[in-house]
Amino acid sequence: MKCFNYPMKENMMRLATVWFTLSFGYYGLSVWFPDVIKHLQADEYASKVQIHINERIEGFTFNFTLENQIHRNGIFIHDQ
Structure with missing residues (x-):
């Protein structure tokens, strides 16, 4: 309590x-x-998203991840 005295x-x-x-x-x-x-990472992830619609891919070898790619109504034939 001495701390709260005058000096x-x-x-x-x-x-x-x-x-x-x-x-x-x-x-x-x-x-x-x-x-x-977290918001900066979400913005960065959203900026790298690729959307592929109605694509037909034949005989293609994927040597990369399909991360950040959205495929809608696509056809994949004999792919690896």
């Missing part, structure tokens, strides 16, 4: 204000940053 009261209140501000600010950033990173 130290003003400094103690300033330090308490700074500590509370920093702690809540740090908590806010720790919640905000992962959310922003």
Whole structure:
């Protein structure tokens, strides 16, 4: 309780204000940053999406992943 007596009261209140501000600010950033990173990753993924409609692919060897590709009403014949 000596911290709240005359000689130290003003400094103690300033330090308490700074500590509370920093702690809540740090908590806010720790919640905000992962959310922003998640949104950036989702935007990047969406920008790389390729949509293929009514394509006919014959005798093709896929040596890559079909990630970020959407095939609608396509026909795949003798593909690997």
